[in-house]
Amino acid sequence: xxxxxxxxxxxxxxxxxxxxxxxxxxxxxxxxxxxxxxxxxxxxxxxxxxxxxxxxxxxxxxxxxxxxxxxxxxxxxxxxxxxxxxxxxxxxxxxxxxxxxxxxxxxxxxxxxxxxxxxxxxxxxxxxxxxxxxxxxxxxxxxxxxxxxxxxxxxxxxxxxxxxxxxxxxxxxxxxxxxxxxxxxxxxxxxxxxxxxxxxxxxxxxxxxxxxxxxxxxxxxxxxxxxxxxxxxxxxxxxxxxxxxxxxxxxxxxxxxxxxxxxxxxxxxxxxxxxxxxxxxxxxxxxxxxxxxxxx
Amino acid sequence: xxxxxxxxxxxxxxxxxxxxxxxxxxxxxxxxxxxxxxxxxxxxxxxxxxxxxxxxxxxxxxxxxxxxxxxxxxxxxxxxxxxxxxxxxxxxxxxxxxxxxxxxxxxxxxxxxxxxxxxxxxxxxxxxxxxxxxxxxxxxxxxxxxxxxxxxxxxxxxxxxxxxxxxxxxxxxxxxxxxxxxxxxxxxxxxxxxxxxxxxxxxxxxxxxxxxxxxxxxxxxxxxxxxxxxxxxxxxxxxxxxxxxxxxxxxxxxxxxxxxxxxxxxxxxxxxxxxxxxxxxxxxxxxxxxxxxxxxxxxxxxxxxxxxxxxxxxxxxxxxxxxxxxxxxxxxxxxxxxxxxxxxxxxxxxxxxxxxxxxxxxxxxxxxxxxxxxxxxxxxxxxxxxxxxxxxxxxxxxxxxxxxxxxxxxxxxxxxxxxxxxxxxxxxxxx
Numbered sequence: 001x002x003x004x005x006x007x008x009x010x011x012x013x014x015x016x017x018x019x020x021x022x023x024x025x026x027x028x029x030x031x032x033x034x035x036x037x038x039x040x041x042x043x044x045x046x047x048x049x050x051x052x053x054x055x056x057x058x059x060x061x062x063x064x065x066x067x068x069x070x071x072x073x074x075x076x077x078x079x080x081x082x083x084x085x086x087x088x089x090x091x092x093x094x095x096x097x098x099x100x101x102x103x104x105x106x107x108x109x110x111x112x113x114x115x116x117x118x119x120x121x122x123x124x125x126x127x128x129x130x131x132x133x134x135x136x137x138x139x140x141x142x143x144x145x146x147x148x149x150x151x152x153x154x155x156x157x158x159x160x161x162x163x164x165x166x167x168x169x170x171x172x173x174x175x176x177x178x179x180x181x182x183x184x185x186x187x188x189x190x191x192x193x194x195x196x197x198x199x200x201x202x203x204x205x206x207x208x209x210x211x212x213x214x215x216x217x218x219x220x221x222x223x224x225x226x227x228x229x230x231x232x233x234x235x236x237x238x239x240x241x242x243x244x245x246x247x248x249x250x251x252x253x254x255x256x257x258x259x260x261x262x263x264x265x266x267x268x269x270x271x272x273x274x275x276x277x278x279x280x281x282x283x284x285x286x287x288x289x290x291x292x293x294x295x296x
Numbered sequence: 297x298x299x300x301x302x303x304x305x306x307x308x309x310x311x312x313x314x315x316x317x318x319x320x321x322x323x324x325x326x327x328x329x330x331x332x333x334x335x336x337x338x339x340x341x342x343x344x345x346x347x348x349x350x351x352x353x354x355x356x357x358x359x360x361x362x363x364x365x366x367x368x369x370x371x372x373x374x375x376x377x378x379x380x381x382x383x384x385x386x387x388x389x390x391x392x393x394x395x396x397x398x399x400x401x402x403x404x405x406x407x408x409x410x411x412x413x414x415x416x417x418x419x420x421x422x423x424x425x426x427x428x429x430x431x432x433x434x435x436x437x438x439x440x441x442x443x444x445x446x447x448x449x450x451x452x453x454x455x456x457x458x459x460x461x462x463x464x465x466x467x468x469x470x471x472x473x474x475x476x477x478x479x480x481x482x483x484x485x486x487x488x489x490x491x492x493x494x495x496x497x498x499x500x501x502x503x504x505x506x507x508x509x510x511x512x513x514x515x516x517x518x519x520x521x522x523x524x525x526x527x528x529x530x531x532x533x534x535x536x537x538x539x540x541x542x543x544x545x546x547x548x549x550x551x552x553x554x555x556x557x558x559x560x561x562x563x564x565x566x567x568x569x570x571x572x573x574x575x576x577x578x579x580x581x582x583x584x585x586x587x588x589x590x591x592x593x594x595x596x597x598x599x600x601x602x603x604x605x606x607x608x609x610x611x612x613x614x615x616x617x618x619x620x621x622x623x624x625x626x627x628x629x630x631x632x633x634x635x636x637x638x639x640x641x642x643x644x645x646x647x648x649x650x651x652x653x654x655x656x657x658x659x660x661x662x663x664x665x666x667x668x669x670x671x672x673x674x675x676x677x678x679x680x681x682x683x684x685x686x687x688x689x690x691x692x693x694x695x696x697x698x699x700x701x702x703x704x705x706x707x708x709x710x711x712x713x714x715x716x717x718x719x720x721x722x723x724x725x726x727x
Contacts, residue, residue, distance in 0.1 A: 045418065045419045045420075046392055046395075046396060046419050046421075047395070047396075047419045047420045047421055047631075048419075048420065066718070127569070131561075131564060131567065131568075131569070131572065132561040132562065132563070132564025132567070132568075133561065133564075133572070150563075151561070151562070151563040151564030151567060153564075153567045154507075154563060154564045154565070154566050154567035155563070156710045236385075239567070240508070240702075241702070241703070242507070242566065242567065242702075242703065242706055243566045243567065243706045243707075243709075243710070244703045244706040244707030244708075244709070244710055244711065245702075245703045245707055246707075246710070248703070255389065256698065259388045259389045259392050260388055260415070260694060260698055261694045261695065261698075262415065262418055262419045262694075
């Protein structure tokens with residue numbers, strides 16, 4: 001009886017601690033998400049009464065080539081940013097592990113610092129770096145590599161990839177931090193055994209580190225895919241969707257449909273489609289990294 | 297031992313800082329004002345018993361609007377006049393979200409280009425000002441009839457014009473002289489290209505324009521693409537298809553001046569920033585730059601170029617027409633305005649001869665017909681007012697407006713005729 005009472009108190013304490021976070025999530029995440037889904041089946045100009053129109057907004061999204069192409073650009077941007085963020089972050093983490101403690105913490109701070117900058121600040125910084133007479137072209141010129149100079153953000157074949165690389169570079173600090181933490185938690189005995197067996201460092205990375213930090217990688221991959229699909233600020237800060245519409249992504253189209261064209265229902269439908277698309281890629285990424293979980 | 301003590305102290309300092317921050321945050325009231333009255337922003341020290349009128353018209357560094365805002369702030373001590381910065385980048389989003397939030401967050405007076413009025417009208421967001429203007433004939437008479445036409449939708453006046461904006465070309469005469477080039481605002485496209493070639497050979501970028509407004513070149517080209525004014529009007533009214541060969545020729549010309557690298561930063565011209573253009577002009581790398589007439593004074597002062605000429609933007613056509621893109625900027629009041637009478641009073645003052653004269657002195661070309669315009673510089677930046685062609689295909693729909701204003705020009709450079717077909721598809725949707 002007494003034990004039950006204690007358990008009851010414990011449960012109550014748990015609920016009490018959860019309550020503030022739960023309220024915030026319900027009010028600021030769940031309710032808007034549900035409202036967005038509901039709105040996607042309605043017509044609304046932002047000021048009129050809401051009118052139910054069935055799946056008309058979804059038909060409009062899927063029948064407009066200009067809207068579909070923004071989804072394609074979002075996928076390209078998200079995949080580029082995710083790849084750069086994951087690969088660069090992992091590389092940094094594996095390289096840092098080889099350094100002594102003090103050097104490791106210094107470089108950890110250096111590589112992590114871009115992650116602390118707001119996306120718009122990063123975007124504006126890279127506008128200066130990548131403009132026609134910017135830092136990168138000046139550097140290339142200094143090295144005698146004039147043939148490699150480009151108008152990086154004005155070239156329609158490059159701009160989207162450049163955005164993806166910048167976004168990935170900004171996010172790689174978090175990947176590095178998580179991977180470093182995961183690597184440092186691995187027992188030294190595993191490395192010692194590997195060294196005794198004659199494994200070099202990259203073999204240790206492949207055989208010990210990568211499989212054992214897989215749960216961390218899985219988590220970070222999911223988070224990176226999700227945040228990459230949402231990217232609006234970096235595109236807006238760097239190219240505003242240009243040149244032409246070559247970097248016009250789905251989040252920008254959502255803003256345009258809602259605020260410029262007063263088509264909030266269609267904007268909500270595109271938003272829902274984007275959420276589903278991002279969810280698909282998150283599931284696919286997790287599926288790709290499935291496999292045995294090792295205990296050590 | 298010492299390390300532990302230090303850690304403990306740091307912990308205490310962090311905790312106190314966090315608590316202090318939270319406490320200070322809590323001292324903010326719902327209007328966003330500090331609880332104390334020592335704040336220095338425009339909203340600080342408001343008296344709750346006074347009616348509030350919120351302006352969103354001020355642009356940092358733009359003297360005419362700075363003057364108008366300051367004069368309004370000191371003119372109405374009986375009101376709480378709140379001034380917010382005009383958000384050039386997120387204008388529509390800001391106006392619509394503040395409108396939706398209503399109450400104290402709402403904007404009472406903001407300005408937009410008159411072409412954007414229809415969009416806000418479609419969302420039932422505009423206050424009808426017709427009755428106020430009819431009740432005050434003096435106010436209405438202070439602007440010309442053509443200015444009021446730009447603010448009228450379906451016979452009702454929804455806004456009050458304040459600025460007649462059109463693009464000008466500012467040329468550095470020293471560069472032109474060195475290259476042996478003469479520029480005039482009635483140059484044909486062929487003459488303009490010949491001059492550009494000469495300037496390029498002399499080692500200068502012939503022209504400079506901020507990437508975000510590069511579509512001005514295209515607009516100039518299509519507003520002058522036809523043989524007669526009647527045809528231009530028919531095109532602007534959607535009666536001539538975008539796939540018409542004359543429209544295509546206009547798009548070709550607007551693309552050619554960029555593909556031939558006559559604009560500063562060559563292939564990076566479409567991404568050029570205002571700072572890049574201004575510094576290129578100041579450093580005498582660019583012969584002529586394009587800007588709005590109201591910004592010309594500021595550019596001349598910033599760049600320090602002393603030997604200059606200001607003329608209307610070239611037509612980029614060979615037809616002999618001399619239309620100039622442009623339209624009035626207008627103040628409007630949202631339909632859900634909190635203090636309607638007070639807001640109208642402030643609006644009247646903002647468009648009065650007193651304020652407009654101060655704006656003229658700051659370099660703006662204003663809509664008010666009663667101001668003293670004898671200033672030499674004002675004459676230079678306002679002399680082409682009668683060339684301004686307010687009618688433009690951007691009136692046809694929001695979709696066409698957005699595409700023509702933002703992407704059509706640069707996309708045509710890379711995708712060619714597909715752009716015309718896309719525009720034609722949009723036009724046909726309206727038929």
